[in-house]
Amino acid sequence: MQLRWIILASALAGLAAGLLLSAPFARFIPPAEGHGAWYASRAAGLVAYGFLWLSLAGGLVMSSAWFDGIVNRARLLALHQSLALAGLALGLGHALVLIPDGWTHFGLADLFVPFASYYQPADAAMGTLALYLFAIVSFSFWFRGAIGPATWRWVHRASFVAYIAALWHGVRIGTDTGTLPVTLLYILTSSLLLGALAVRLTYVRPRRQPAARPPSRAAAEPAG
Template identity: 80%
Template sequence: MRYHTVIAWAAAAGLLAGAAGRGYLAPLLPPDEGHGAWYASRAAGISAYLFLWLSLAGGLLMSSAWFDGLVNRARLLAAHQAFAIAGLALGLVHALVLIPDGWTDFGPADLFIPFASYYERADAALGTIALYLFAIVTFSFWFRGAIGPATWRWVHRASFVAYLAALWHGIRIGTDTGALPVAVLYLLTSSLLIGALTVRLVYVRPRRQAPARPPSRAAAEPAG
């Protein structure tokens, strides 16, 4: 995998998120009223969730070999990694933008030490744990040779735990969970992920039939 390809995909994903948030989501947001950092954090959090979901769903479909012949596997892998990196970057923004916010009282310990937050301690901790797990899964690709394929596969399975933690964190602690677009987003993405997981578990890639072996010269010559 060429690193510049991954970086290009990640940059494109970040630009797409910024353009969407600025051009299309901004009219849906309530007036700032001094809570701009909080709204920015929510927008980054939802964008992070979406990109990490794209990475996870893409990884499932890629490992099932369902798109073989339709999408180049190298490009699909690059998109899978780029979405994960973009999601991690947005996840950090989701947390860091709250530190200078005067409306809340979050500090680095509240955001990056599980169960240390003064606000919704358990639900906030799930977001922190999800971010760490996604980071471990994402960067384990570059250490696959050192840890071995079997361990690497087990590490990648932790992405499902991270996704469930991120989903529960967003539903429970997100102040916009009750908004119809956000509720539909959570329902649609989780349903599609269940579908992708089902495909991964039950889809069997068709085996290619070996070409028939031509008869030997002796068998082909008539007797007598």
């Protein structure tokens, strides 16, 4: 329950900050001039990347048991799943919003068939494959019992392939990649993810030592 209130408060705070800061910073945002869908797609793509990164990093933290006793694992799992689904929804919106845009001329095949895009087909395909892989990994939560824990773990490892594909897509084809904030975003998130992966591979959860049993009454009494 507390986590829900934290998320709600954070969303309201972000909304309030956006309303207060939109006017002062509006002059730094280029006018849409008929390219609103293009700007919306770029924004959705960056936010989708952020959500999927948070989900992947949270999954590493949860599986490493590093924060056991500090963060409730059930809440962390719920947050991990919610972030993944939010990232998928935004990733889907990142693609779909371009279809009605008369400037880019993307069709369904360009966006959802790997290597079929007329614009940089290989780099665009990385985004498509990342979306599909993240979807498979995310929805595998509900099929874990059917496919078995071992297969589920292998499916889950595909999220790293999906992240690399998403990062490649963003760096190679993203219009904002050359800007300092986005460049720092990619460097910081990938570095932190490597750190979380190192923790996951090397951290060994300390075993709890059993409490010492008190000596029996017969052993405690002096002989004679």
